[in-house]
Amino acid sequence: METTVFVLGLGVALAAAVRSTWSPCGQSMLSQLTPVGEASRGYRYRTTATWFIAGALVGGATLGGVMAALAMAISSLDLGATTLLGLAAGLAALSAAVDGGIFGVAPPFFKRQVNEYWLGRYRAWVYGSGFGWQIGAGVTTYIMTAAVFLTAAYGALTAGPGAALAVGVCFGLARGLAVLLSARRRSTADLYALHRRFDALGEPVRLAVIAVQLVVAVVAATAAWGFGVGAAVAALLGLVVLAARSVRRRDATAVTA
Numbered sequence: 001m002e003t004t005v006f007v008l009g010l011g012v013a014l015a016a017a018v019r020s021t022w023s024p025c026g027q028s029m030l031s032q033l034t035p036v037g038e039a040s041r042g043y044r045y046r047t048t049a050t051w052f053i054a055g056a057l058v059g060g061a062t063l064g065g066v067m068a069a070l071a072m073a074i075s076s077l078d079l080g081a082t083t084l085l086g087l088a089a090g091l092a093a094l095s096a097a098v099d100g101g102i103f104g105v106a107p108p109f110f111k112r113q114v115n116e117y118w119l120g121r122y123r124a125w126v127y128g129s130g131f132g133w134q135i136g137a138g139v140t141t142y143i144m145t146a147a148v149f150l151t152a153a154y155g156a157l158t159a160g161p162g163a164a165l166a167v168g169v170c171f172g173l174a175r176g177l178a179v180l181l182s183a184r185r186r187s188t189a190d191l192y193a194l195h196r197r198f199d200a201l202g203e204p205v206r207l208a209v210i211a212v213q214l215v216v217a218v219v220a221a222t223a224a225w226g227f228g229v230g231a232a233v234a235a236l237l238g239l240v241v242l243a244a245r246s247v248r249r250r251d252a253t254a255v256t257a
Contacts (some may be wrong), residue, residue, distance in 0.1 A: 008088065011216060015145075016147035024142055025134070033131070049183070055129035059133040067152055067167060096237075132176055138175070
């Protein structure tokens with residue numbers, strides 16, 4: 001197992017899970033799987049939330065199982081630590097660039113919503129665990145950040161099946177725990193207030209996840225080739241970010257002109 005890639009992969013998984021909460025599915029979860037919503041359907045929020053988190057854990061383990069198989073394949077190639085870390089650095093930089101729209105494309109990808117008709121059709125344990133699994137698996141609904149793909153890549157690059165599975169479970173658990181954001185909201189006014197704050201944080205969180213990926217790229221490059229190369233990569237990525245911001249500002253000015 002490549003330990004540095006594993007640790008960085010955990011960080012990427014957490015960042016990807018947090019950003020994914022701003023998907024339409026995540027927002028639906030915060031609107032529907034609430035104390036208010038569950039009471040209206042005759043169920044206990046605590047029970048539904050528990051099923052949701054359990055489903056998300058299984059979903060993360062499902063993703064982790066795929067990553068574990070890929071990690072076994074990587075391990076069979078007997079790549080050195082420098083190669084694995086170099087690949088990790090390059091993929092993190094690429095993922096940040098995609099999230100930043102540098103290549104002209106940006107998330108969300110795979111625009112699939114969970115089926116909200118389940119709420120009136122099935123029992124709480126069914127829709128709770130079912131929604132949880134879909135969200136915990138990461139790639140079955142809206143993908144709000146390329147860091148989801150980066151998480152899978154880092155799981156594979158650990159070259160350790162157990163480590164890859166752990167990265168997937170970490171991602172699934174983080175996604176599942178997001179349901180608890182509404183745990184203390186006991187009225188529609190409380191929910192409206194939550195969603196106003198949630199919406200206001202969307203762009204800062206998006207930028208923060210890009211920053212996390214850039215930092216991960218620099219750390220991986222430093223671990224692979226030393227401080228000098230890491231510093232050079234940091235400088236290069238900084239220039240790319242500044243250039244991308246300049247282009248976006250120019251385009252925004254052209255649109256408003």
